[in-house]
Amino acid sequence: MPKCFVFTNVIGSFAFDEGLALLGKGEEKGLMQKYSAEKLPRERIKEILHHFKRSDYFSAFREANLAMTRQQIRESVKDDLLIIQAINSLDDMNRAANTLVKRLREWYELYCPEISRKIQDHGKFTEVILKSSREEILKGLKLRKNATMGGELSRADIKAVERLAAEINGIYRLKAEQEKYLEELMKRCCPNVMAITGSLIGAKLISHAGSLERLAGMPSSTVQLLGAEKALFRHVKTGARSPKHGLIVQHTYFTRAKSKDYGRIARLLSDKISIAAKVDYFRGKFVGDMLRRQIEKKLAAITG
């Protein structure tokens, strides 16, 4: 049985005789039975490429390439991209709710100015004016009914304010839901980073880096300064003091610490985050708890 060489590319498998003349496509009936097939040696590939310059192959190449690219783009949608969308949407919702709640306060102050100053928390304020009438609110503040400076509004006027409050309340509820969803994503995609930073800060780090892959590829000194790019470039340009930390400063480790320790805590934390990100990216074992214990031990030594 004569020998033939087989060469495979995106549009199919092709058989060549020993002189490297094209015999036909591998799927053609009976072709492979007549020969003992062998893989085309790598160094001889150049000799057969001219066969594929035939114009009748062109559209087949184009189709196959498009399908492959589409497939690759489809597969590139990974959990870290969803994490970036989820954390940014939380951010956007925060901004939207803040804008609207400021308006709500100003509006409601025409009706009952006393409540707005008493309840600083936006979420609670929104809930109270949704649940209670003005009489109930004033009673709660231990004020007589006619002690309010607010005007007398018609039923329709009050309803308009309350509808805005209901909408804001909806945004707050959605925010709570999306925070849970983000937590699920983080658990699935990067449990190690999450164990150290919590879901919010971890997601912000991934969002700033652009992807988990890029976060995993960063040295810990870069992780330390993620989110402080502006201060960093000011430092480089004008010689101002270099920033000690980026967004990791939102971590609870910093809240009780003295500011003179911030630099050391930031180095310690970003060190471990950088390790955790690498483990997560390469789907390693769960070492998050161990890393956190290591941080907390050293933290006790710094602050204690």
Add this chain to the structure above:
Amino acid sequence: MPKCFVFTNVIGSFAFDEGLALLGKGEEKGLMQKYSAEKLPRERIKEILHHFKRSDYFSAFREANLAMTRQQIRESVKDDLLIIQAINSLDDMNRAANTLVKRLREWYELYCPEISRKIQDHGKFTEVILKSSREEILKGLKLRKNATMGGELSRADIKAVERLAAEINGIYRLKAEQEKYLEELMKRCCPNVMAITGSLIGAKLISHAGSLERLAGMPSSTVQLLGAEKALFRHVKTGARSPKHGLIVQHTYFTRAKSKDYGRIARLLSDKISIAAKVDYFRGKFVGDMLRRQIEKKLAAITG
């Protein structure tokens, strides 16, 4: 029957004898029966004021003043203040919806990037992805199912995006409701201005002026430039070209006009708005339709 003088202030009515000695408070039993009361002549008021320096009146004065001020503040809440809140809340809702819909588009593009570019209108985009599955959307765009570049998302991932879309849709619905409410307010408070400008531009003018009273007090040249304060001060400071119009340029009269006519249209429009605002403030008859007809007649002469 002897004569007595009566003097009334915020804490009550007081009776004085002819020598201007204090007899007592007017409400005291039987006091008014014994005398024929007469109003204290204006020029003699000074002679009795020292009576009210008695310290036992002080807290009564304080209480009465507080109550009056409270009453005045309460009564100062008029429709135009509600109009200002309503138009600004529409503005804020617009901003919030825009922020969130941009996020929604970016997020949904991970799943089905083809739809986002096809439907430019934010409201329609939000509705379509709420109502239709990806298969239906692709079918509507005449694309095969596997032609999408979007990734395969889990049910939970898709639900998270859809919840955001539902929230945005809620904001759009509320916006439509509040626009109707604003229209009702405008009808009640300033029908004449509304007849010329429509409810949105009219409300913006009142909001910029601060109140209907202040808008009514403005010369038409100020009305013409409301909302163009920045350009006006730049003109005053640097001698740059003076602005021809403020926010009234949003009026439909400008959309079909040539820009060389803008100045004349702005003068014409602000003239009539200024008249309408004065009529509305002093609760005059409805002349809005007449004013609008006058504008449109002159407008035809300008552009025709």
